[in-house]
Amino acid sequence: MNLTLKIWRQAGPTTKGEMVTYPVTEISEDMSFLEMLDVLNEQLNARGEEPIAFDSDCREGICGMCGLMISGKAHGPEVTTTCQLHMRSFSDGDEITVEPWRADAFPVIKDLVVDRSSFDRIIQAGGFISANTGSAPEAHSVPVPKDKADRAFMAAACIGCGACVAACPNASGMLFMGAKITHLGELPQGQPERDARVVNMVSQHDHEGFGGCTNIGECSSACPKEIPLDVINQLNKDLRGALMRGE
Amino acid sequence: MTTTSTTPDSPLPGLVHGLYAEGEPIRDTKAPTGPIDRRWNTRKFEASLVNPANRRKLSVIIVGTGLAGGAAAATLGEAGYNVKSFCYQDSPRRAHSIAAQGGINAAKNYKEDGDSVYRLFYDTVKGGDYRSRESNVYRLAEVSTNIIDQCVAQGVPFAREYGGLLDNRSFGGVQVSRTFYARGQTGQQLLIGAYQALERQVAAGTVEMFNRHEMLEVVVVDGKARGIIARDLVTGEIETHLADAVVLASGGYGNVFYLSTNAMGSNVTATWRAHRKGAYFGNPCYTQIHPTCIPVAGEHQSKLTLMSESLRNDGRIWVPKNAADCEKDPREIPEEDRDYYLERIYPSFGNLVPRDIASRQAKNVCDEGRGVGPKVGDFRRGVYLDFTDALKRMSAEAVAEKYGNLLDMYQRITGENPYEVPMRIYPAVHYTMGGLWVDYDLQSSIPGLFVTGEANFSDHGANRLGASALMQGLADGYFVLPHTIRDYLAKGPFDKLDESHEAVAEARASVDARVAKLLSINGDRSVDSFHKELGNIMWEYCGMERSEEGLRKAIDLIRGLRDEFWRNVKVLGAADTLNQSLEKAGRVADFLELGELMCIDALHRRESCGGHFRAESQTEDGEALRHDDEFAYVAAWEWGGQDGAPVLHKEDLVYEFVELKQRSYK
Known part of the structure; x- marks a missing residue:
């Protein structure tokens, strides 16, 4: 198929960017979206133009490194990561816009590459259980009810890609944060630090410049791992409780 | 010292098969002797201690943030050492350990089905087709149970039964159920556990994190590893980082085949640069397909x-x-x-x-x-x-x-x-079973340079069993390296170094020169086109079946391709910016050298074992045929210089506990 791509090009963090049009031809429907960009980059390289910078690593939907706004949708038209999106989701003659994640807390580094280290700093603020190596009790000493273990797993499936932030009109990181609060909060091992965790993570989130949640739900719709919106309810409930308990 | 020998079929004088020299045998001098179930305790006891007050004066660089690197950085940070951690991705959470699906083995015997540390040890030695060290594998099986405890305490959501206890499944053809799992995302969950422990130490100030940084050279001063040269992938700045010890946890080199299940960025550069500085490369031809x-x-x-x-x-x-x-x-x-x-x-x-x-x-x-x-x-x-x-x-x-x-x-x-x-x-x-040669302490042939996880050669022999990669990565990172490295660090802090030291400046200058060279060639072919061609050669001649004739052809083809690469590669853009073509070019340049060594290793090993199948060594009905009398050794290759031939050092494998048998699945 033949397509018209309009791609965001930006030389560096402080330079002004623009949409640039690139026609591509003879695209196979079996290609992934990123392989289609690989083909374009090979053509650009051959004619002496610098290839388009974009992030990807595992290309099997689990590392969370890739992420593009494709015709206005985070990761494009399917519920999956950009690397797992295939060209059979498009039709011959389509015009496709390709942009980086847009959020104050994710500044653009170059072209389609953004800086998501704000997510790491939210985890540093409390997204962990303090258990030094070697200090752990025997694994079976604390049973975990299966329903709680399953819900913790569901929330832990978050890959930290940032699609929730990119999709949210407020650029809020609440789904990302709610997933971690839920994952650790469902487990008995996560209880001792539960109050401090939510308060510190939310504080860091706001400090990074993410917006607030107004219950729109775009985050959950865009999430390639289908993290449900109720992790945000959990976050709010935990936060309210922690503040009432004087954390 | 290096000695050389000739065989009748060697076309070049002094080289075996015309391709390599044979050096002195080597030995793992760190492994204790005695009953196998006491060796690890003995080593832990004999390894020197470092006073907690002195630990913050000691610095360790760790390259890679997968299970082996992330776990080591977190653990050494908790212990109070001064750690610098590096990854090329935008966050340590992206390391490719994340993609492992199936599970992690541990000899918990929760199913009461006859499992034990000894059985896991036995299965792993057998599964590796009798080409791994008994002492290492026993230690791996021994600490496997600690890993599960540690991960559960961190909040890793393993699959559970209705009673709330952990579930297990059988995996990879073994007859006991010892595999712990989190649906098909076990690697992700274990890595997130290590990542969170690591970020906790970043917050505590014991670990300094360098995302989007790629190690391009190791700094060796007076024979000891003392730092790395890294490129900040965002600004392009070449940085010098010095420390008392360096740990490489940079993963495997499967991407030498271009197409593999590895992540796009997985590469051999960290270990290959160390190899060129004196670290032996163990069993490079052992590849799992x-x-x-x-x-x-x-x-x-x-x-x-x-x-x-x-x-x-x-x-x-x-x-x-x-x-x-x-x-x-x-x-x-x-x-x-x-x-x-x-x-x-x-x-x-x-x-x-x-x-x-x-x-x-x-x-x-x-x-x-x-x-x-x-x-x-x-x-x-x-x-x-x-x-x-x-x-x-x-x-x-x-x-x-x-x-x-x-x-x-x-x-x-x-x-x-x-x-x-x-x-x-x-x-x-x-997966690649080969990697930098290490002793029982996970120390390479360069003092102060330690290698963990898939980046080292140890534990899996010629073939890795399912659900054992996660086990080895976390064993090395949480429970082995933190003990063995202290024995080395106890001798420090080492002499103060600064960036003007001759060896440091030389390492940095070599990186600058290489970056400049790659950008100046301005030829006709893209980096990817070279990488694909190399991958095709490797897959065709050094893939699932290898033969003398094919490997010789591959070596010639790779040499020609490498020569063309340095004349005709086209890398656009500048050095002082994010430049993904430049990143790839450096990695492919190293793959072009590694590929040749893999073929030489495959050619010299005239037997079939594990993932290495030599067409000339099969039974009458076409099954793999080992030659224990000739090849029960680790092939540790020493870099022979840019224009020289690699030097083979053999480490004999001694089996005191497991009897060597030919595998049969008929």
């Missing part, structure tokens, strides 16, 4: 995707009996015209034969022209993995419950519905 991957769809393919081999528990593998049927709709090929070749050749194990055997037989039937799916080059490279019988036997719901996420992934990638049409699979490069 996984049988159940989604086949190549076309020339555009950038990577291959693995599907858990658990699919072989219920799926049946076949190809048409007649090449003429290969283009037909598989549903229209009658039962009597199908060849369920694994069930035919291996009636007792059937579709559950080990990975190396399943892979090689798939290649054989495709080489015969009976492969299915699209033609890539001259051949169709695919075989059917058919769930029709399972769907009849178990119902679609039951199949979806067990394999739904894998079947969905298959459909997303291929556009075909596996509930209606048999899936197509083909083997793909998945």
Whole structure:
């Protein structure tokens, strides 16, 4: 198929960017979206133009490194990561816009590459259980009810890609944060630090410049791992409780 | 000192087979002797201690943030050392350990099915086709139980039973259920556990994190590893980082094949640069090729995707009996015209034969022209993995419950519905058992340079068992390295160094020169085109089946390609900015050197063992044939210089506890 791509090009963090049009031809429907960009980059390289910078690593939907706004949708038209999106989701003659994640807390580094280290700093603020190596009790000493273990797993499936932030009109990181609060909060091992965790993570989130949640739900719709919106309810409930308990 | 010998067939004087020199044998001097179940305790006790007050004066650089690197950085940070951690990705959470699906082995014996540390040790030595060290493997089995405790305490959400206790499954053809898992995302959950522990130490100030940084050189001063030269991938700045010890946890080198299940950025540069500075490379030819991957769809393919081999528990593998049927709709090929070749050749194990055997037989039937799916080059490279019988036997719901996420992934990638049409699979490069040679302390042949996880050669021998990679990464990172490195650090802090030291400045200048060189060639060919061509050579001649003739041809081809690369590669853009072409160029340049060494190693090992199948060494019915009398050793290769030949040092493998046997799955 033949397509018209309009791609965001930006030389560096402080330079002004623009949409640039690139026609591509003879695209196979079996290609992934990123392989289609690989083909374009090979053509650009051959004619002496610098290839388009974009992030990807595992290309099997689990590392969370890739992420593009494709015709206005985070990761494009399917519920999956950009690397797992295939060209059979498009039709011959389509015009496709390709942009980086847009959020104050994710500044653009170059072209389609953004800086998501704000997510790491939210985890540093409390997204962990303090258990030094070697200090752990025997694994079976604390049973975990299966329903709680399953819900913790569901929330832990978050890959930290940032699609929730990119999709949210407020650029809020609440789904990302709610997933971690839920994952650790469902487990008995996560209880001792539960109050401090939510308060510190939310504080860091706001400090990074993410917006607030107004219950729109775009985050959950865009999430390639289908993290449900109720992790945000959990976050709010935990936060309210922690503040009432004087954390 | 290096000695050389000649054999009658060596065309160049002084070199064996005209390709390498043979040096002095080496020995692992750190492994304690005595009863195998006391060796690790003995070593931990004998390793020197570092006073807690002194630890913050000691600095350690750790390259890579997967299970082995992330766990080590967190643990050394907790202990109070001054740690600098590096990864090329935008966050330590992206490391490719994350993609491991199946599970992690541990000898907990929660099923009371006869498992034990000794049995896990025995299975791993046997599974490695008797090419690993007994002491290392026993230690791995011993600490496996601690890993599960540690991960549970961190909040890793392993699968549980209704009573709230941990669930286990059997995996990779072993007869006990010792594999802990978190659906098909075990690697992700274990890595997030290590990542969170690491970020906790970043917050505590014991670990300084360098995201989007790539190590391009190791700094060796007075024979000791004392730092690295790294490029900030965002600004392009070349930085010097100095420390008392360096740990490489930079993963495997499967991407030398271009197409593999590794991440796009997985590379050999960290370990290869260390090799060039004196670290021996162990068993580079040992590569694991996984049988159940989604086949190549076309020339555009950038990577291959693995599907858990658990699919072989219920799926049946076949190809048409007649090449003429290969283009037909598989549903229209009658039962009597199908060849369920694994069930035919291996009636007792059937579709559950080990990975190396399943892979090689798939290649054989495709080489015969009976492969299915699209033609890539001259051949169709695919075989059917058919769930029709399972769907009849178990119902679609039951199949979806067990394999739904894998079947969905298959459909997303291929556009075909596996509930209606048999899936197509083909083997793909998945894991490299080879890596930098290390002693029992995980220290390389450069003092102060330690190597953990897939980046080292130890523990898996010539073939890795399923669910053992995660076990080794976390064993090294949480429980082994933190003990062994203290024995080294106790001798420090070492002399103060600054960036003006001759050896430091030289390392940095060499990186600057290389970056400038890559950007100045301005030839006609892209980096990817060289990488693809190298991958094709490696896959064809150093893949599932290797022969003397093919390997010699590959060595010539690689030398020619490497020469062309340095004359004709085209890398656009500048050095002082994010430049992904430049990053790739440096990695491919190192793969072009590694590939040759892999072929030389494969050529010198004139036996078949584990993932290494030599056409000249097979039984009458075509199975792998080891030669324990000649080859029961680790091949540790020393860099022979830019224009020199590599030097082989042999480390004899001694088996005191496990009896060597030929594997048979008939």
